[in-house]
Amino acid sequence: MAQPDLFGELAPLPAVICGVDEAGRGPLAGAVYAAAVILDPDCLVDGLADSKVLLAERREELAEQIKRCALAWSVAFATVQEIDTLNILRATLLAMQRAVQGLAMAPQLAMVDGNQAPHLSCAVQTVIKGDATVPAISAASILAKTARDADLLRLHSLYPQYGFDRHKGYGTPQHLDVLRRYGPCPEHRRSFAPIRDFGAEPCVT
Numbered sequence: 201m202a203q204p205d206l207f208g209e210l211a212p213l214p215a216v217i218c219g220v221d222e223a224g225r226g227p228l229a230g231a232v233y234a235a236a237v238i239l240d241p242d243c244l245v246d247g248l249a250d251s252k253v254l255l256a257e258r259r260e261e262l263a264e265q266i267k268r269c270a271l272a273w274s275v276a277f278a279t280v281q282e283i284d285t286l287n288i289l290r291a292t293l294l295a296m297q298r299a300v301q302g303l304a305m306a307p308q309l310a311m312v313d314g315n316q317a318p319h320l321s322c323a324v325q326t327v328i329k330g331d332a333t334v335p336a337i338s339a340a341s342i343l344a345k346t347a348r349d350a351d352l353l354r355l356h357s358l359y360p361q362y363g364f365d366r367h368k369g370y371g372t373p374q375h376l377d378v379l380r381r382y383g384p385c386p387e388h389r390r391s392f393a394p395i396r397d398f399g400a401e402p403c404v405t
Contacts, residue, residue: 218272218307219336220300220318222292223251223344227369228379228395229362229388230352231277232288234295235343236303236310239336243269248338250331251345263346266339273339274302275347284391293318299340313337359385 216238224232239245245265247258254262267273276298278291286294296318300310309323313330330337349368356365361382367375371394379388379398388395 216305216308217336218300218303218310219313219330219334219338219340220296220310221251221313221331221337221341221344222296223341223348224369225288225292227389228371228375228392229280229364229369229385230348230355231279232283232292232295233275233277233344233348233351234292234299235273235275235340235347236296236299236307237266237270237274237336237339237343238272238303238305238307239266239339240269240271245269245335245339248335248342250329250338251341252331254342256349259342259346259349262339262342266343270339272304273343274299274304275343276302277347277351280387280389283389287391288389289316292316299344311337313341355387359387 218236218238220234220236222232222234224230245262247262251259276295278295282294283291293316296312297320300307300320307322309325310320311330311334312324312326315326315328317324317326327334327337331341352364352368362378362385363374376394383398384395390396
């Protein structure tokens with residue numbers, strides 16, 4: 201169902217707005233993460249931007265500032281099993297829904313990066329490239345990205361041969377080469393090519 205357009209000349213923005221973004225739709229392994237952030241207008245975070253254009257160290261610094269300054273923030277994820285069962289789009293929207301539901305205060309409007317919106321109890325407005333233009337979405341982008349990167353470090357400790365600490369699960373030439381040698385681990389997404397070409401069972405040694 202279409203969401204109401206809350207950006208018309210005669211429609212003032214609600215008072216409580218959260219930004220929503222995801223991290224990890226494209227990789228071959230690991231959960232997909234989402235974050236929701238309600239920024240405090242009296243505690244500005246300087247330097248917010250799309251997490252993809254920030255250096256890892258800067259993302260970590262900003263993530264700590266966001267957590268200190270935000271009125272509310274929440275990070276959630278959908279598992280590899282949910283991705284393979286639902287498909288990546290539905291799993292991403294599920295992670296977004298969980299992130300918004302996890303906020304300590306209820307938003308009146310969720311501004312979501314991209315053109316696909318999760319079903320929420322509040323109004324929703326999608327914003328193309330919102331992670332670069334809407335501060336609350338930028339903040340959500342940073343929290344989702346840093347949380348997922350931390351989880352990939354955890355996966356690296358479990359499956360060091362795959363190099364998850366370097367490529368974060370993306371299908372780099374190095375990652376594909378390791379997959380040819382070892383096959384997939386339990387955290388690889390079986391519904392994604394080329395993982396499904398290796399069969400259903402993990403082949404870790």
